[in-house]
Amino acid sequence: MGLVAQMDQISGGSFILTRMDEVINWARANSLWPLVFGTSCCAIEMMMATGAARHDLARFGAEVVRPSPRQADLLILAGTIVKRMAPRLRTLYEQMAEPRYVIATGACTISGGPFVYNSYTTIRGADQIIPVDIYVPGCPPRPESLLYGILALQKMIKSGESLREPGIRKKPVVSELPPGVKLEDITLELRQILGDEGITNIPEEIARREWSTGL
Amino acid sequence: MTVHISTLNDRTTVPENSKSSLNTQEFFINMGPQHPSTHGVLRLVLKMDGETIREVIPVLGYIHRSIEKICEHNTYRQIVHLTDRMDYLSAVMNNWAVSMAVEKAAQIELTDRIEYIRTILAEMQRLQSHQLWWGVTGMDLGAFTPFLYGFRDREMLTDIFEETMGARLTLNYIQPAGLMFDIHPDFVKKTKDYLKYFKPKLEEYEALLSANPIFQQRLRDVGILDREKAVSLGATGPVLRACGIPYDLRRVEPYGVYEKVSFKIAVGSVGDCWDRYSVRMEEMRQSIQIIEQLIDNIPEGKFITKKPAAKITIPEGRYYSQMETARGVLGVLIVSTGKEKPYRFHLRSPNFNNLWTITQMAPGSRLGDLVAMVSTLDLVIPDMDR
Ligand code: SF4
Numbered sequence: 001m002g003l004v005a006q007m008d009q010i011s012g013g014s015f016i017l018t019r020m021d022e023v024i025n026w027a028r029a030n031s032l033w034p035l036v037f038g039t040s041c042c043a044i045e046m047m048m049a050t051g052a053a054r055h056d057l058a059r060f061g062a063e064v065v066r067p068s069p070r071q072a073d074l075l076i077l078a079g080t081i082v083k084r085m086a087p088r089l090r091t092l093y094e095q096m097a098e099p100r101y102v103i104a105t106g107a108c109t110i111s112g113g114p115f116v117y118n119s120y121t122t123i124r125g126a127d128q129i130i131p132v133d134i135y136v137p138g139c140p141p142r143p144e145s146l147l148y149g150i151l152a153l154q155k156m157i158k159s160g161e162s163l164r165e166p167g168i169r170k171k172p173v174v175s176e177l178p179p180g181v182k183l184e185d186i187t188l189e190l191r192q193i194l195g196d197e198g199i200t201n202i203p204e205e206i207a208r209r210e211w212s213t214g215l
Numbered sequence: 216m217t218v219h220i221s222t223l224n225d226r227t228t229v230p231e232n233s234k235s236s237l238n239t240q241e242f243f244i245n246m247g248p249q250h251p252s253t254h255g256v257l258r259l260v261l262k263m264d265g266e267t268i269r270e271v272i273p274v275l276g277y278i279h280r281s282i283e284k285i286c287e288h289n290t291y292r293q294i295v296h297l298t299d300r301m302d303y304l305s306a307v308m309n310n311w312a313v314s315m316a317v318e319k320a321a322q323i324e325l326t327d328r329i330e331y332i333r334t335i336l337a338e339m340q341r342l343q344s345h346q347l348w349w350g351v352t353g354m355d356l357g358a359f360t361p362f363l364y365g366f367r368d369r370e371m372l373t374d375i376f377e378e379t380m381g382a383r384l385t386l387n388y389i390q391p392a393g394l395m396f397d398i399h400p401d402f403v404k405k406t407k408d409y410l411k412y413f414k415p416k417l418e419e420y421e422a423l424l425s426a427n428p429i430f431q432q433r434l435r436d437v438g439i440l441d442r443e444k445a446v447s448l449g450a451t452g453p454v455l456r457a458c459g460i461p462y463d464l465r466r467v468e469p470y471g472v473y474e475k476v477s478f479k480i481a482v483g484s485v486g487d488c489w490d491r492y493s494v495r496m497e498e499m500r501q502s503i504q505i506i507e508q509l510i511d512n513i514p515e516g517k518f519i520t521k522k523p524a525a526k527i528t529i530p531e532g533r534y535y536s537q538m539e540t541a542r543g544v545l546g547v548l549i550v551s552t553g554k555e556k557p558y559r560f561h562l563r564s565p566n567f568n569n570l571w572t573i574t575q576m577a578p579g580s581r582l583g584d585l586v587a588m589v590s591t592l593d594l595v596i597p598d599m600d601r
Binding site: 039041047080082085088118120121140 | 248249250255256276277278279280281282284285287288296297299300303304347362363364366367370383384385596597
């Protein structure tokens with residue numbers, strides 16, 4: 001990029017570049033304009049988090065909810081995405097201005113949620129269609145979870161892109177693991193646990209187990 | 216005999232000699248599927264003559280999650296959890312409808328305690344659903360404050376639900392043969408406190424929004440629905456009652472403990488948006504009354520009559536049962552072959568039928584009024600598409 005090359009030639013240029021990165025990222029992180037894409041149940045909890053009485057998204061500089069993709073830079077997905085909707089979602093994403101961020105709230109946008117088995121229409125996770133930055137789990141996630149997701153996104157933006165390396169995003173979820181622990185270790189351990197229990201026939205397991213119901 | 220199936224393409228092609236006064240041309244616009252005032256992903260294709268609507272073609276399927284098909288692969292207990300996700304504003308009532316169908320078919324006995332708690336919770340949910348509708352309708356018609364008020368009061372009910380059921384929206388509380396857990400020890404007290412708090416608030420709602428002349432003008436004589444049309448399209452719930460037909464399953468085919476309580480059925484006279492609005496406001500009052508009559512008399516007893524691990528099988532045959540949710544009649548049809556899982560599972564959702572009334576009321580009115588009609592129909596799109 002022309003700017004970076006020019007700045008490198010003058011003395012103190014790289015210092016100014018770094019400062020500029022900080023200012024730009026700070027501004028981006030604190031003035032997110034979300035486009036809310038609510039298709040089903042999660043949308044109610046998202047409305048609760050973004051605009052309604054108890055929680056206030058304005059505290060985090062993200063209250064200007066826009067129904068138009070061209071004025072938004074954060075796409076909040078709330079609700080199941082089905083095959084018929086997928087092309088529209090992709091279009092909406094393409095229409096947003098760069099740099100754009102995506103938060104997927106709810107089990108459905110993460111993996112298909114309750115509709116992952118035997119459904120002939122559901123998309124198993126929004127990241128099959130568009131890149132997702134932050135995943136907020138839950139069915140539906142509490143409004144507080146979504147707010148936490150937005151905070152995590154702000155952290156990501158602040159430590160993220162620079163003028164030298166545009167397009168690089170550092171995910172805070174991974175960078176905040178305790179020192180010495182890697183993501184692969186966690187995955188391995190989880191597999192181990194699932195394998196040890198060796199549960200394949202779920203109905204049989206239900207019939208076998210004792211349930212405490214106060215009967 | 217030939218059957219002509221008209222596709223959307225056929226219907227949206229403007230004929231050369233389109234009949235309109237002056238030298239104008241009819242044109243089509245799309246409302247949705249991503250539109251803030253269609254409450255979800257409903258798509259309405261509008262045939263317009265200037266600012267006047269000539270025809271409305273609803274297009275569905277943008278949130279079709281194949282729930283009915285998934286149900287065929289699940290046991291009767293598992294099905295209940297999917298029903299929360301259909302009409303998520305009447306989650307308890309959806310749970311109840313399916314549980315009731317299963318209980319009737321498998322002839323499972325219930326205790327009085329179960330019936331009382333179910334009825335109370337259903338009415339609380341109706342209240343909550345109408346609160347949300349009130350707020351959103353206000354917002355659709357240009358008043359933002361109702362949205363905040365409606366959500367504020369709704370959130371307090373959600374807290375009460377959360378204590379007892381552990382969830383805020385998808386409640387998963389009623390299951391075949393009983394309830395998931397017993398009610399929280401504080402439930403009765405908190406509910407009574409809430410009702411005491413909410414009754415004056417309801418009057419405030421009326422003063423804030425219903426008494427507003429601009430709001431009244433946007434609703435009165437807008438979107439008039441004919442009685443015969445409403446019946447023939449299968450509209451139910453407040454939409455049907457607003458036309459002056461006092462059809463309410465809670466009275467016509469009582470279930471739960473609705474026989475033991477006294478309440479009035481709110482009916483309208485003209486069938487316009489204002490009637491639909493007033494019917495729902497009155498229903499909130501009636502719900503409060505029903506809860507007040509029941510809340511002090513919850514009998515002791517078991518909260519579930521069958522072990523959750525026990526299999527539920529339904530004898531071979533077809534079974535149908537229905538109940539009144541916040542939006543109308545939810546019907547459940549189970550076709551069983553005597554196994555643990557249904558052979559076919561069909562749901563008659565109230566929103567689907569209510570939606571089609573818009574094709575009758577909208578033609579001839581202005582585009583701005585369509586928003587008022589859609590809001591007062593109180594549609595939940597995932598329930599239509601399932
Ligand atoms: S994650 Fe759960 S609550 Fe959210 S849209 Fe999917 S089913 Fe509904």
